[in-house]
């Protein structure tokens with residue numbers, strides 16, 4: 384983002400996606416950070432293993448759920464990034480088991 | 484950790500309707516708390532930027548921010564308590580709301596509740612709508628406007644309604660110009676509504692401004708076409724479009740393939756009535772205003788005494804309706820508490836609401852959902868994204884179990900996943916009604932029960948212990 388834009392995102396921080404350090408900006412949702420990094424597949428479905436990504440981006444559809452600092456079922460579009468956050472995208476797993 | 488709060492009026496939702504209601508009620512002397520699930524107030528219309536972002540020149544932001552700023556400043560000046568990141572997930576006795584703030588559960592007690600929970604987008608399924616890269620217009624709007632991240636690649640807008648133009652405007656401003664907009668209706672079909680435009684000059688000039696801006700950016704708008712299929716390997720690569728007739732039925736032989744990385748598609752909005760239904764408000768089916776809506780009297784009080792409904796949740800109508808109706812509900816709720824509200828103020832608020840509703844209904848009629856768009860839901864099309872239920876399963880269940888959407892849900896598991904039927908509910912009702920050949924009223928709606936959204940079981944245990 385250059386200073387020409389009317390809005391400047393927050394400071395650069397590091398989050399870990401599936402163990403890899405990547406950069407994000409304070410104030411961003413995890414979904415926006417992941418999209419900016421080019422992650423379009425966020426998880427695979429439980430039954431058929433089909434890829435899913437951001438859909439509603441406003442907390443309604445739960446298609447964007449990932450695991451954050453060990454907590455499963457976190458909506459990436461509602462979660463703000465924090466420095467050092469550990470994110471596991473269930474896309475890593477063939478079958479994703481949501482918390483009951 | 485638990486949260487306990489006592490207030491005169493609890494407003495649920497910090498969008499235009501909720502904020503306008505809070506302002507009016509506080510102005511009449513009530514103690515008001517606004518509960519909202521998001522970190523920043525403003526709702527979807529006036530969604531605020533994260534406080535971590537900096538804005539060197541506020542004046543360069545568009546109207547929605549500055550109008551939102553003004554309203555929020557007034558709300559804060561009036562002494563309203565704003566409670567962000569507060570999810571209302573249940574209600575177990577009249578006048579109480581069960582809430583969750585982060586991992587802390589709690590209870591809010593209020594003498595009156597104003598439900599201003601807004602709306603979310605109506606999506607009509609088509610093969611491939613679950614591919615990554617297919618998004619709702621509101622989702623894309625949030626990303627570009629509030630998160631300053633543009634979706635990738637070649638962007639195409641589809642579906643219907645004026646909101647597509649608003650999203651196009653945001654994308655253009657962000658330097659992510661959409662390639663084309665496909666609108667399901669046709670200007671010729673709008674003509675019969677033209678006389679009703681008389682008098683709404685401010686809204687007409689607003690619409691023309693959008694139209695000019697999009698034309699100046701060189702984004703073509705193609706009318707009378709709908710997306711019938713999305714295809715790609717692991718993510719969206721292309722969509723198939725077809726021309727449709729006045730009823731929305733695809734016209735054979737008109738297929739057209741378009742390369743797309745991000746498809747942003749929606750057919751208007753659906754009132755977010757889960758809380759109103761949980762509180763026991765009587766609802767009726769009103770297609771023109773988005774589907775199931777809570778009934779209310781002239782002052783926006785629902786069938787449940789001291790529960791008010793206002794804005795999009797009371798029927799789709801847009802931000803101007805929400806502001807006017809919010810004020811009316813705020814005054815109504817204050818009066819219900821026994822506070823002094825001048826009759827003239829009440830009358831003025833009622834009048835303003837009616838004027839704004841008239842225009843809202845006109846827009847709804849112009850962009851009315853064409854029933855034929857449901858025809859693209861073939862038997863193999865996924866309808867419930869969470870539980871991966873296809874249209875065939877729903878049709879078979881409806882044939883076997885008859886006209887009750889809750890039976891269909893029980894048999895197929897559709898609507899039982901994380902989103903609790905918010906995305907598929909309307910479609911399941913429509914498919915059931917069509918299969919059985921009866922009305923939407925007859926098939927009913929998914930029952931709602933707490934928690935309204937998934938909550939951490941551990942946090943509830945804390946609440947029970949304390």
Ligand code: FES
Pocket residue numbers: 436437438439440441442443444445446447448458459460461
């Ligand atoms: S994308 Fe729908 S809940 Fe996050």
